[in-house]
Amino acid sequence: MNQQNKLLQNLALRKALQLSINRTELSKRVLTGSERQGQTFTPDGVARNPKTARDFAKDASLSQNTFSAKQAQKFFRTAQKELAGQQLKLTLLSDDDDQSKKEAQYIQSQLTTQLPALKVTIKSEPKAARVKAQLSQNYDMVLTSWGGDYGDPMSFLNLFTTTSGLNIVKYQNAAYDKLLATADNQHADQPEQRYTDLKKADGYLQRDAPVIVLGYKSLPTLQRATVSGVIQNPVGTLDLKSVYKK
Numbered sequence: 001m002n003q004q005n006k007l008l009q010n011l012a013l014r015k016a017l018q019l020s021i022n023r024t025e026l027s028k029r030v031l032t033g034s035e036r037q038g039q040t041f042t043p044d045g046v047a048r049n050p051k052t053a054r055d056f057a058k059d060a061s062l063s064q065n066t067f068s069a070k071q072a073q074k075f076f077r078t079a080q081k082e083l084a085g086q087q088l089k090l091t092l093l094s095d096d097d098d099q100s101k102k103e104a105q106y107i108q109s110q111l112t113t114q115l116p117a118l119k120v121t122i123k124s125e126p127k128a129a130r131v132k133a134q135l136s137q138n139y140d141m142v143l144t145s146w147g148g149d150y151g152d153p154m155s156f157l158n159l160f161t162t163t164s165g166l167n168i169v170k171y172q173n174a175a176y177d178k179l180l181a182t183a184d185n186q187h188a189d190q191p192e193q194r195y196t197d198l199k200k201a202d203g204y205l206q207r208d209a210p211v212i213v214l215g216y217k218s219l220p221t222l223q224r225a226t227v228s229g230v231i232q233n234p235v236g237t238l239d240l241k242s243v244y245k246k
Helices: 011-019 023-030 056-060 069-082 098-114 127-135 154-160 174-184 191-208
Strands: 089-095 119-125
Touching: 011 069, 023 098, 056 191, 069 098, 089 098, 089 127, 098 119, 119 127, 154 174, 154 191, 174 191
Parallel strands: 089 119
Antiparallel strands: none
């Protein structure tokens, strides 16, 4: 959600949008198994608690961000008061492939059903045009995704620091910046403290809602029973250097 948009600068409105989307239904009925549910911006399988071995995504997940029409409407009433006199109209930008269109239509339906005073228009464009609009902040909301470069929460969370060139939503939070700087410096060689820094940082994204996490992409694959040694990384590509055939 573009933080330069005056409506989306309102936290109550962002929370209303966040709580209006039924991710379980989205995953099962619209995406049909190609996406796993999630709350954290850091997907599951990327990191584990160095003390308890619990998955980072489960450790950092805030339960109050799950779908709730009642809570969404409560936040929306607050937003209406705070944004009195402004037209509550937003455009959702997406790619123009069939899957993206279906997902965008579902999100539009959810938002306007739970928040009937809100008007949401879909704008579907070829990927190149969507990316160009995204990078130039020429959008309200955009349906997009991110894949990490390496297996660590930092590969996801560092997108949202104030100085990041990939901070396309223009999120700014000094406390968030400080947590990531501390994780990279003072706590770089202290796994437990660094993990806590990163968990708190993901919590800021969930509470401030500059992005709404819809889920984690998954890719079903088949592997022949006679082939062994395939390393399935949580991010990046398959590692085939140790592959052998029985």
